[in-house]
Amino acid sequence: MSSLFPELPLPTTVVGSYPAIPRRGLSGIFDPFREAVRTAVNDQVAAGIDIISDGQVRGDMVRMFTSRLPGVRGNDVIGKVSAPESPITVTDTKYAISQSRRVKGIITGPTTLSFALHVSSPVYRDRADLALDLAHALAPEAAALAGAGAAIIQIDEPILSTGIADLDSAGEALEIIVRGIEKPTCLHVCGDLSPVISDLLRMPVHILDFECAKSPGNLDLCRDLDFGRKMVGFGCVDSSDPVPETTGMIRSRIEKALTVFSPDQLLLDPDCGLRMLPQKAAFLKLSRLVEAVKMVREQL
Numbered sequence: 001m002s003s004l005f006p007e008l009p010l011p012t013t014v015v016g017s018y019p020a021i022p023r024r025g026l027s028g029i030f031d032p033f034r035e036a037v038r039t040a041v042n043d044q045v046a047a048g049i050d051i052i053s054d055g056q057v058r059g060d061m062v063r064m065f066t067s068r069l070p071g072v073r074g075n076d077v078i079g080k081v082s083a084p085e086s087p088i089t090v091t092d093t094k095y096a097i098s099q100s101r102r103v104k105g106i107i108t109g110p111t112t113l114s115f116a117l118h119v120s121s122p123v124y125r126d127r128a129d130l131a132l133d134l135a136h137a138l139a140p141e142a143a144a145l146a147g148a149g150a151a152i153i154q155i156d157e158p159i160l161s162t163g164i165a166d167l168d169s170a171g172e173a174l175e176i177i178v179r180g181i182e183k184p185t186c187l188h189v190c191g192d193l194s195p196v197i198s199d200l201l202r203m204p205v206h207i208l209d210f211e212c213a214k215s216p217g218n219l220d221l222c223r224d225l226d227f228g229r230k231m232v233g234f235g236c237v238d239s240s241d242p243v244p245e246t247t248g249m250i251r252s253r254i255e256k257a258l259t260v261f262s263p264d265q266l267l268l269d270p271d272c273g274l275r276m277l278p279q280k281a282a283f284l285k286l287s288r289l290v291e292a293v294k295m296v297r298e299q300l
Contacts, residue, residue: 004184004206004231005050005102005151009300010254010263010293013051013233014044015188015209016106016156017273019282020057033058041096043279047286051102051151054092056273061108061156062116064088069137076120081133087144097149104186105145107177109157110134111170128169135176146183152207153178154186158272160200161191167199175204186233190272193218201225209233211271213253214240223260232261235271236292237285242277244284250292263300268293 005011018040022032040055058064066072068088071081089105096103114131124130142153155177159165178185186207189200192215200208208227212219212235222232236253237245254268268289274282 008050009297011050011267012048012290012293013104013152013267013269014049014053014286015233015235015239015269015271015273016053016056016104016154017061017275018043018053018055018057019275019277019279020055021279037092037095039279041099043283044286045100047283048290049286051104051267052096052100053104053106054089054096056089056106056275058092061273062113065108065138065141066113066117069134071121071123071133072117075116076118077124077130079121080123081130081137083137083140087141089141090144090148093145093150094148102151103149104152104154105142105148105150106154106156107138107141107145109155109159109170109187110138110173110177111165112157112159115159115165128166128173131169131173132176135173139177139179142177142181146181150183152184152186153181154188154207154209155205156188158188158190160189160196161193163195167196171199171203178204184231188233188272190235191215193221197221197225201227201230205230207231207233207267209235209267209269211235212257213238213245213271215271216253219257219260227261227265231265231267233267233269234261236268237270237289239270239272239274239277239285242281244281244288247288247291247295250289251295254292254296258296 023035036057044052110131114127188209190211
């Protein structure tokens, strides 16, 4: 059983986002995404996911955070970046917590944000320097999510697989966010991990979450590596394909993962967020993931 969640064999979870359908009309005047949050949460619960998210329906992973940070205007860094006056994602995460026993709080990572922004201020020498201030700005968000009752704090850093970011600097920024968090922490990185997998093993988190359905080579990279006490979020559902896989296909991917990792090392989830898929397809993918895991659990 999972070392972090001993009551859950092979926990199912999500990377984060879910299709967002804003409500129009009178009910959406004050909060057009209120119903989208509820739909995302309810669909995850109905599908049977063990560790859900709030659905991340209020915007893309960059603007959701940068639009609230002092020192950022649009896509431009115009001054020293600092923390927002109030938490960004806690309200939606609290709603998810009211509906599910375990919820993942999610933050877009400082290194990814630093590469998404245009530096228009002489305050910053380079993007690594900016990432450190972004990390300090986001650290209160991580603490607030943990304090609200999130079961996992996940930091999304898709930029780390591209080879353009300095991994030592990225690790330093990550450490600023997770320092003092008394909940399991997770780093999500998608794409081909062959250039960076050894560096990721050194990151200061409890869980490394990888894309392995669309990028099956990532699992092969892990075969001879020592993960120590780290768990692995194993992406076994292709989040880029709108056609839901069969339960059998997802099951076969999980069984292959179990030739590399022990059952107590794994969490099982889609490769990435499901935001770009039709809602029906997203729900089917999650439902079939749960069914496949049930089959595998029966064999353990």
